[in-house]
Amino acid sequence: MIRQHLSEMSGIELSEVTVSKLEAFRDLVLKWNPRINLVSRASLADLWTRHIADSAQLYRYACNVSGTWADLGSGGGFPGVVLAVLSTQAHPARQYRFVESDQRKAVFLREAVRVTECRASVVCDRIEQVDPMNADVVTARALASLPDLLGLVARHLRSDGLAILPKGANYKLELDAARANWAFDAQVHPSITDPDGHILQVEGLKERLEDR
Template identity: 50%
Template sequence: MSAAEWVVDGSHVSRETADRLRTYCELVRKWSPKINLVSRRDLDELETRHVADSLQLSVFLNTEIETWADLGSGGGFPGIVLAICGLEKSPVTRFHLVESDARKAAFLRTAIRELKLNAQVHDQRIENTSPLKAERVSARALASLDNLLDLSSRHLTAGGLCVFPKGQSHAEEIEAARQSWNFDVETHSSATDPNARILVVSNLSHV
C-alpha cells in the first residue's frame, strides 16, 4: 500500500509515517503465523482493515496529551499505529500498551524497538496495572462498552477521553452501559465500515 492510500482526517500520511506503517505490517506478517496476532484471513486485509481502522483514532491525538493508554493491545491495533503517528503528530505523547499475553507483549516490544517509538509495554492484566493517568484511553475489539468503561476508569485522568471503535451494535452497548455509568458520548462515523462508529466518552463516573 502506498502512502497516498493512507489517509487521516482527509489528509495523506507523510512518507515517513507510511514507511513505518509498512515496516510494522511486515513485522505482523512475520510474527502472526507463530503467535496469532491476527487471523490468517485478516493478514490479506491488514492495511485496509486493521491499519486504516486504527489510523482513524489519531485525529484525537495532539501535543497536549502526555499519556495515551491502549488496553488489550494484542498485535498493536491501534496502539502501535497510534504511536507511529505520534512520532510526527505529537512527539511528547508516551503510549502505554497493556497486554497480558507474554508472546504478544514480546512482539509489541520488538515493534517499539525497531520502529523507535515513544511507547512501552505493560505485560499484565489491565485491572492489575498501576493507574496510568492517561488523557486518552483506547481499546479495539476487546470487550463490551460497559466492561471497557470499568477497565478504563482506573487509567483515565480527570478530563480525559476514552476512544473506542465499535461495530453496528454500538447503540445497544451505549444503552446497556448507562445502567452502570454516567457519561457523555460522541459518535463519529467510521471511514472503514458504514455500520461502525467511533465512540468518544467523557465525564465518566459510576451511577
C-alpha cells in the same frame, strides 16, 4: 497511494518516513502472525484497511491531546502501535503505554516499538492489575463490550480524559447497557473503513455510585 490514504484516515499529512515505519510494522505482523495469531488469517490480505487504516482513523479524534496515551489489550498493536507511529511525526513527545497480559504478544509489542522507534512502553499484566495510569487518552479495540470496558477504561483514564473506542453495529445497545452503571458524554462517529463500525468518543466518565 498508501501515503495519501493513511493521511486522509488520520487527518495529518504523513511523511515518507512515517509510512516506512508503518510498512515495517506491517511486515512484522506478517512475520509473527503464523506463530502467535495477532490478527485473523482472513484479514491478512487486507491488512492495510482492516487493521492499519482502521486504527489510523482514531488519531483524528484526539490529534491535539498531548500527555500520555494508554492502549488497553494492545494484542497485535492495533490501534496502539499505529497511533504511536503517527505521533512520532506529529507529537514526538507524546508517551504511549501498551497493556497486554499475553506474554508472547507483549514480546511482539516490544519488538514493534523497537522496529518502528515509537515512543512507547509495554506493560505485561492484566489491565485491572496495573496501577492506574492517569492517562489523557485511553484506546481499546475489540477488547470487551462497553459495559465491561468502561470499568477498565475508568481505572486508567484521568477525570478529564478522553476515551476513543471503536465499536460495531450494536453500539447503541452497548451504550444503553453501559449507562445503567456509568455516566458519560459520548459522541458517535461513523467508521471510515467499516460500514458497520462506529467510533465512540467518551468524556466525563463517572460511575453511578449513587444508584447502588
